[in-house]
Amino acid sequence: MSEPAAPATETSGLLRAYQVLATVLGFNLIFVIVAAVAQRVTEPTSWWNLNEDLIFTIDQVHGLLFMILLILIAVMASRYRWRPSMTISTMLLATVPLVSFWAERRATRAAHRPV
Amino acid sequence: MNARSSTLRLWFRPSLLGLHVLAVVALAACLAGGLWQLGAYDARQEHERADRQDVPTVPLAEVWSPGDPFDATLNHRPVSVTGTFGPASEQVWVSGRTQDGQDGFWLLAPLELSGDDALLVVRGFSPEAGEPPAVPAGEVELDVVLEPGEGSSAGLDADRVIDTVRVPTLVNELPYQLFPGFGISTTPAVAAGLPLAVTPDPDVSWTVGLRNLAYSLQWWVFGAFAAFMWWRICREQVEDIQAREQERAPSDAEPVASLSP
Numbered sequence: 001m002s003e004p005a006a007p008a009t010e011t012s013g014l015l016r017a018y019q020v021l022a023t024v025l026g027f028n029l030i031f032v033i034v035a036a037v038a039q040r041v042t043e044p045t046s047w048w049n050l051n052e053d054l055i056f057t058i059d060q061v062h063g064l065l066f067m068i069l070l071i072l073i074a075v076m077a078s079r080y081r082w083r084p085s086m087t088i089s090t091m092l093l094a095t096v097p098l099v100s101f102w103a104e105r106r107a108t109r110a111a112h113r114p115v
Numbered sequence: 116m117n118a119r120s121s122t123l124r125l126w127f128r129p130s131l132l133g134l135h136v137l138a139v140v141a142l143a144a145c146l147a148g149g150l151w152q153l154g155a156y157d158a159r160q161e162h163e164r165a166d167r168q169d170v171p172t173v174p175l176a177e178v179w180s181p182g183d184p185f186d187a188t189l190n191h192r193p194v195s196v197t198g199t200f201g202p203a204s205e206q207v208w209v210s211g212r213t214q215d216g217q218d219g220f221w222l223l224a225p226l227e228l229s230g231d232d233a234l235l236v237v238r239g240f241s242p243e244a245g246e247p248p249a250v251p252a253g254e255v256e257l258d259v260v261l262e263p264g265e266g267s268s269a270g271l272d273a274d275r276v277i278d279t280v281r282v283p284t285l286v287n288e289l290p291y292q293l294f295p296g297f298g299i300s301t302t303p304a305v306a307a308g309l310p311l312a313v314t315p316d317p318d319v320s321w322t323v324g325l326r327n328l329a330y331s332l333q334w335w336v337f338g339a340f341a342a343f344m345w346w347r348i349c350r351e352q353v354e355d356i357q358a359r360e361q362e363r364a365p366s367d368a369e370p371v372a373s374l375s376p
Contacts, residue, residue, distance in 0.1 A: 084348045
C-alpha cells in the first residue's frame with residue numbers, strides 16, 4: 001500500500017552524502033566548540049590564540065558545510081516523508097556536540113525504514 | 116464535510132498550528148538577529164567615521180609620542196601642534212598633487228616641536244614649485260590633520276622636489292627626528308598665502324565591519340530557509356491528507372507511516 005521509495009541508487013547516494021557530511025561536521029563541531037572555549041580560557045600565547053585566523057577559517061567552513069547539511073536534511077525529509085518533528089529535530093540536533101552523531105544514526109534508521 | 120476538505124482549511128488544521136507558531140518564532144528570531152548584526156555594522160561604521168573626522172582636535176602629544184608608529188587611529192585625525200618651522204630652505208615641494216582640477220605641489224615644511232623631534236607639515240598647495248616661501252617666525256600654533264607617510268619615492272631632486280611624502284627618504288635630508296607620518300595644515304595663517312591643501316576624503320569604506328554585514332545577511336538567508344521549510348512541510352502535510360482522503364480508505368485504521376505519532 002505504501003508507495004515505493006525513490007530509486008535505490010539515488011537514495012543511497014543522498015543518504016551517503018548526508019552520513020559523510022554529518023559525521024565530518026560532528027567532529028568539526030567538537031573542534032569549533034573546543035577551540036572557542038580554549039581561546040577564552042588559555043593565555044594569549046597559547047596555540048589556540050596564536051592560530052586565531054586558522055580557527056576562524058575552520059569556523060567559517062563549518063558554517064558553510066552546515067548550510068549544505070540543512071539542505072540535504074530538507075531533501076531527505078521530503079523524499080522519505082518524514083514527520084515535521086523528525087525533520088526539525090534532525091536539523092537542531094546536528095548543532096549539539098556528540099548528540100549530532102546520534103541524530104545522524106537516527107536519521108539513517110528512519111531513511112532505511114520503508115516509506 | 117465535503118469529499119475533500121478545502122485546502123485552506125487543511126492549512127489551519129490543529130496539527131499544523133504548531134508549525135505555524137514555530138515558523139513565526141524562527142522568522143522573528145532571524146529578523147532580530149539580522150537587525151542586530153546590521154546594527155553592529157552601523158556601529159562599526161559610525162565608530163570608524165568618528166575616528167576619522169568627528170573627534171575633537173586635541174594636542175598632538177595626547178595621541179602620538181615621538182618614536183611611536185603611525186597606527187590606524189591616527190589616520191585623518193585632527194590635532195593641534197605648537198612648534199617652530201625650520202628654515203625656509205629646508206622646505207620641500209611634493210609633486211603630483213591635484214586640487215580643484217589643477218596639477219601642482221604641496222609645500223612641505225618641518226615643524227620642530229621639541230628637542231630634535233619634528234613633524235612634516237603640508238602648509239598649502241601651489242600650482243608651481245618656485246623659491247620656497249618664507250616661514251612664520253617664532254613659535255606658532257596650528258591645526259593639522261594627520262596622515263600616514265606615503266610610499267616609495269624617487270628621492271629629493273636638486274630643486275627640492277620629491278614625488279611622495281616618504282618619511283624615511285626625507286629623514287636623510289632634514290636634520291630632525293621625524294614623526295613617521297605628516298600633517299596637512301588647516302590653518303591659513305601658516306599657508307604663506309597659498310590655498311590650503313585639501314585633506315583626503317574621510318570616507319569610510321563600506322567594508323569596515325563587513326563581517327557584521329555578512330552575518331546580518333546570513334540571518335536573513337536563514338530566515339528565508341526557515342520560511343521555505345515551513346511552506347514545504349505544510350504543503351507536504353496537506354497533500355498527504357488530501358491523498359488519503361481521495362483514496363477513501365475504509366477508515367483511518369491504516370495510518371500513513373509518516374503521519375503516525
